[in-house]
Amino acid sequence: MTGAEVAIAVPVRDEADRLPRLLDALARQVGAPRFTLALFFDNCADDSLAIALRLAPTLPYRIITDCCDAGRPSNAGLARGRAMALALSVAPDGLLLTTDADSCPAPDWVAATLAGLAEADVVAGRIVQQPGHAAPLQARLEVYYDRLHALRRRLDPVPWEAGDTHHWTSAASLAMTSAVYRAAGGFPPLGHGEDATFADAAARLGFALRRDGAVRVATSTRRDGRAGGGFAAHLATLDTAEQPPLVAHPADEAWRYAMQAEARQRHGCDRRFYARLAAPLRLPLAEIVAVAAECANGEAFAARIVGAPPGGMRTVTLPDAERLIAGLEQDRLEGAA
8 A cells, every 4th residue: 555644543641751752763763654643642640742742843753632531540442442543534544553652663663564564454563571670471471472373373374474473462563454444343442452352353354464573562561551451460460470370271272273274274165165164163064154154255264163172272371381382383393394
């Protein structure tokens, strides 16, 4: 979409200390087209808005703003949705990016994101920790989830995925066309998890999500976040955990990935090919055929038809999961040899 309008949506709630860093990072973008920054100030009680207005004339991009002063509790999805609506007002047929007010995009963040959007409908960037308050257990979780996602793409390769991929689906770095954003229903008004919910909705419609390691954003590891149940709360929980965190059993995830690959390959085939999915998915053939007919492509079919394994999704501790995934990785390597 060469020449398309580009808008970056950012919700802001009491970020006077961190907002200047984001504005500066966006001013230092290399190889980016002209863009507009849409800031939605969500019941701010500090000088965030005044700071943005004071710095705006010094920045190489346009800033537009909207505010809510209703005094309501924070709601991440609602605030991001308001920021995206503001972005849509200037890029109704363009490209939409979103990040967080406490984050710091890499100098090529916009350019790398737009390059990714040339390959897929939605682009999720890699999130890294800013220097400061260490989160070693979170770093270990991230390594595990990256390994799990790499296993996913070995079991279920898709042509739009980046060679340097990752596990993140975070609104700290997420981008899509305005048409995709509207079709998937936008960010739902959830207290947290609005990003993953949007991505799931997009996949169920058949849109391709690219998790691109070339797209990088550093985010805060503070423990006093603005959204209840968000990333900061997650880090605070890890700090005080007496036991290792529980994660989904990697063998159960591998089953899902393999079944999604099967479903993706069989979409568009005749009825007898769908019959081979009925037993492992424990679904009536008529239901599988009906869902397939409703799906635009294999991505939508895989996202909609594959649920939990027959025995349900088990959980294991992180150390056990690390040991188990090593075995799955070795099996995969030996099978490819």
